[in-house]
Amino acid sequence: MLQPGVTSTSRAHHLRITGATKMLTVALLLISAVSTGSPRPAPNYLENHFSTENDSKEVRSVAIKRLLEVFGMEDPPATPARSHKQPPQYMLDLYNTIADVDGVTKDPTLLEGNTVRSFFDKLHSEQIEYLFNLSSVARSEKVLTAELHLFKLKPTATVPFNRHHFCKVSVFQIVDSKTNVSQGKKLVSSRLIPVHTSGWEVFTITQAVRTSMLEERSDLSLLVSVQTLVGSATDPKPVRFASGQNHHHSKQPMLVLFTDDSRRTTSPESVLRRSDDSSAGLSLPFTSFTLPITERRHARSLDYDEIPEKVPCQRMPLYVDFEEIGWSGWIVSPRGYNAYHCRGSCPFPLGQNMRPTNHATVQSIIYALKLSKAVEMPCCVPDKLFSINLLYFDDEENVVLKQYDDMVAGSCGCH
Known part of the structure; x- marks a missing residue:
């Protein structure tokens, strides 16, 4: 006033x-x-x-x-030398075998466990002795299979093997470097290999790696010996393996571990049961990333320009761009992936094209008849989830292939 x-x-x-x-x-x-x-x-x-x-x-x-x-990490890997590092061809081939161009798993039975780690030899010795640093392997990881990959070079001299086309190659674990060689080593693998060929030779040394993990050793030291079929030691020059010092990086000695980190596999049913509690937390990271132009136009034409209530439940694009969030320096493949998301309404009556559960059908009826004010319309949510695979450099610049469950919405339905 x-x-x-x-x-x-x-x-x-x-x-x-x-x-x-x-x-x-x-x-x-x-x-x-x-x-x-x-x-x-x-x-x-x-x-x-x-x-x-x-x-x-x-x-x-x-x-x-x-x-x-x-993705099971506290911080992104620090890879300052990423620019000059090349992932092993074996890891690239393995990734392309189990994953499509977007990283989505082709067949979940192809990969043993959910993690494959590759380690390069740290010793770089001209002798057939190798050292691998296993400090990046978590103690909780279960070692399923361990393989020593050695590239056998073409023989320069074949005189000692005129009568023999094969030789015996044995892999020993050096358990005590302070004692003499015969007492401080333990045989972990042995087999015959052809003398006159070249290429990758793989030796299974699973038990040696498991023992090192149980004893909490960070390093695995190996020694390779070559013998004739009659059991006598031979000059290693006719049977030579590539070393990290004098040969191309594509032929470096490598240790490959197939492990499982015991992460709980989430079924689509459990995702649906937890949708009310976890949907906000799970969707938060993806909402800040953009779609490629073609997918953004597609998405707008389908639902963003429409009234949500009039759009039926369907799967929509949701592209996660690793370069945009600053992860392209350590992720080898993929550069991003389409996680998809479910959008739309589940109006009464629910048709089979909306893939409703029996519970959703009953709920839609109760909602349509207004028999209870507390009952809402069924929700449009993923009813099938796929895993994706990441190929990346870790903190030690080892290349890791890891499979992550429930990362892609395969289809949507009313629940």
């Missing part, structure tokens, strides 16, 4: 002057803070001005952290 003797016009004029005075006061305070170097005043309205930008950075930080947790 206006005070007696004060007109509405004068009152408005007074308010304008007061507002201008306050704005000028704030401006002077800011200029004073900058010029004197004293702390800037932080009234609520100044904090609110920057809250949107700070919130977006915080959301992105939380989203990236949550996505790392999905």
